[in-house]
Amino acid sequence: MxxxxxxxxxxxxxxxxxxxxxxxxxxxxxxxxxxxxxxxxxxxxxxxxxxxxxxxxxxxxxxxxxxxxxxxxxxxxxxxxxxxxxNAVDSRLRELGNELKALRWREAALQLVRECPPAQRPGRLRLLGALNTPPSTAPLARFWRTWLPPRMPRLATAAFLEAAVPEPPDEPHPSQALAFARLHAMTTAPCPGGLQPQPDVHRAAGAGGAALLYAGLVEAFDLAAPHLRRAHDPRPGEALDAYVAAYASAYRSRDTHEFRRLLAARLSADPRLDRYWELTAVVLTPPGSSPQPTPGSADDWLRAALQRDNAQAA
CATH class of the missing domain: 1.10.1660.10 (Multidrug-efflux Transporter Regulator; Chain: A; Domain 2)
Incomplete structure (x- = not known):
């Protein structure tokens, strides 16, 4: 050279x-x-x-x-x-993001253990120790797949799971970390006597009807969400019409006053997952912020709107 x-x-x-x-x-x-x-x-x-x-x-x-x-x-x-x-920098940034998220979840878990009474620490350690860091939403998704009607189309299932499964926050407050750990425990615990009780509409709708039902419910929840954010009282309107139409399609019926009366009675007898939605709201809402609408809170609002509409029609 x-x-x-x-x-x-x-x-x-x-x-x-x-x-x-x-x-x-x-x-x-x-x-x-x-x-x-x-x-x-x-x-x-x-x-x-x-x-x-x-x-x-x-x-x-x-x-x-x-x-x-x-x-x-x-x-x-x-x-x-x-x-x-x-490409290399983007890949490393993603890896670092996951590492930082994992560290923040560990920090929140440590704070939860430090702040709880000594007698409760063993139970809290078991609860938090069952989580990966950062935690996975897979157990929650599996829970909902057992709840949803069998053979529901993949796209319809995916759309509902997106609305029903909360993403763990990147920087969790300890209260959010605890709520997610409780959600994980709830959705992975064996159900006494088999699976969770199924709503009557699941048996009536079948796979095709269920797809229409849950697509319509997601739309109705989206329409109700602005009302919840503004703390509006439950009221008839576009959101309630979409809600009733979803059930009418599943039951192969028409939206009439009589159907709305029967629907309210059916819904009041259906099993509820209130605890799931309470915990979901905590996961989605940092302390000091207004509660974020969930499918559960939207469903409560719409059921109350249905009762009000039926009372006005009586």
Whole structure:
């Protein structure tokens, strides 16, 4: 190679110029990441300015905690270096986000243990210890899949799960962490006598009717949510009409005054999951904030609106 002697450095000289250790330079050389310009008569490595630039780049990338395989791709593919670096940084940012979220959940769990009375700590430790960090929503989704009618279409199930399963917050307050742990315990505990009791409409609707029912309910809950946020009293209107229409489609009926009266009676006899929705509201609402609407609170509001509408029609 034609590089002049004045521009060649020993491994120690390169390390000194880069502010690195000889061990670090030797490691990257052995990994094939640092180009050698030449060898001395005694077989010692000699490096030129290109190696210094490469070493500085490697150390900068390592300071971002990028793994060596990613660094190799960035260095070796000059045409795609920008894209490779962007992808590597994005990937590492996602990993760090998950790590930070896990640390915040552990912090909230530790605060919950520290703040609870000593006699309650063993139970609270068991409750919190059952959670992954960060926690997974998979147990909650499985719970709802056993509740929903069998053979419901995949898209209809996914739409309902999106509304019914709360995402764990990235920075949980201890109260939110405790509520999510209780949700996890509730949805993973064995149900006495088998599965949760099913609403009457599940038996009447079948798979196709259930898809129409839950698509309509999600729409009705969305329409009711602004009323809940503004603390409006339950009232007839577009949200209630969508709610009744969802049940009418499931029962293969029409929206009449008589149907609304019968629907109110059927709904009052159906099993409830009030505790689930109470805990969901805590998970979704940081302390000091207005409660976030949930399908449960929207359903309560709509049932009350139905009762009011029936009373006015009587």
């Amino acid at each position: 034609s590089t002049s002697h004045e521009l060649l450095w020993s491994i120690g000289e390169l390390a000194e110029r880069a502010g690195a250790t000889v061990k670090t330079v030797r490691f990257y050389s052995d990994q094939g990441l640092l180009p050698e310009a030449a060898r001395s008569s005694g077989g010692h490595r000699r490096y030129g300015p290109q190696a210094l630039e490469r070493l500085r780049m490697i150390r900068s990338l390592r300071s971002l905690d990028l793994p060596l395989p990613e660094i190799r791709r960035i260095l070796e593919d000059e045409d795609a270096a920008g894209r490779a670096l962007e």
